[in-house]
Amino acid sequence: MKLTEILQRAMQMHGAGNLAQAERLYNDVLAVDRRQFDALQMLGIVQCQRRSFGDAIALFNRALEVRPRSVDALVNLGRAQSEAGRLTEAEASYRRALAINPNFVLALSNFSIVLRKAARPQEALAHCDKALALEPGDVAAINNRANALFDLKRHEEALDAYDRAITAAPKLAQAWLGRANVCHLLRKYGDARSAIDKALALNPGSPEAWLGLGNILLAQQNHDGALSATTRRLRSIRGLQTPGAAARWS
Numbered sequence: 001m002k003l004t005e006i007l008q009r010a011m012q013m014h015g016a017g018n019l020a021q022a023e024r025l026y027n028d029v030l031a032v033d034r035r036q037f038d039a040l041q042m043l044g045i046v047q048c049q050r051r052s053f054g055d056a057i058a059l060f061n062r063a064l065e066v067r068p069r070s071v072d073a074l075v076n077l078g079r080a081q082s083e084a085g086r087l088t089e090a091e092a093s094y095r096r097a098l099a100i101n102p103n104f105v106l107a108l109s110n111f112s113i114v115l116r117k118a119a120r121p122q123e124a125l126a127h128c129d130k131a132l133a134l135e136p137g138d139v140a141a142i143n144n145r146a147n148a149l150f151d152l153k154r155h156e157e158a159l160d161a162y163d164r165a166i167t168a169a170p171k172l173a174q175a176w177l178g179r180a181n182v183c184h185l186l187r188k189y190g191d192a193r194s195a196i197d198k199a200l201a202l203n204p205g206s207p208e209a210w211l212g213l214g215n216i217l218l219a220q221q222n223h224d225g226a227l228s229a230t231t232r233r234l235r236s237i238r239g240l241q242t243p244g245a246a247a248r249w250s
Helices: 003-015 019-032 037-049 053-066 071-083 087-100 105-117 121-134 139-151 155-168 173-185 189-202 207-219 223-240
Strands: none
Touching: 003 019, 003 037, 019 037, 037 053, 037 071, 053 071, 071 087, 071 105, 087 105, 105 121, 105 139, 121 139, 139 155, 139 173, 155 173, 173 189, 173 207, 189 207
């Protein structure tokens, strides 16, 4: 079988969620050609889905040795570095990507996440605004903008932005979580509870959503319910730390 056919089969397995088979086939390609760019990139994404971010970073760096100006590889590298808590390196990767293509919406939107983690919400907002000026319907940028507004304590604006994200993508769990957190701060506890329930229905393994539910229940003086939510949060954190646990990666 030709390398291109093996690579195509690997991508099919990957798209079907069969990470083990995809990984084996990507490695088969790299055993023949260790500089095969697509195999390096896609194997890096597999490692990200497994939350093996150190391995992913090494693979994306190898891909960039082959194509140093690949903005896709730089964005994937930046995201893996961000997930690993290596924010300074992540910022450098996103800046490299944006130096090559200043109008790359995904880079602008993802970079805003790093800036939020670095406690620079005003810069995060500016990057989201630029992304949305280029692509007004980009759901990730809309939600990231809402998060930046939340950090800036512009809560009513954040609520409007979360609602916009939910309208565009009703199954976006992070937007429902953000809406719940804003409603909690605005003391709209009924709306907060409805939103957090939706977030948990969409992503029952989210530690952040269980934390949000605990905070809402505590505000309503439901101490037993808050304790139960905290217990579920701890269980979900342990689940994320289990080797091989999958995470969404696009």
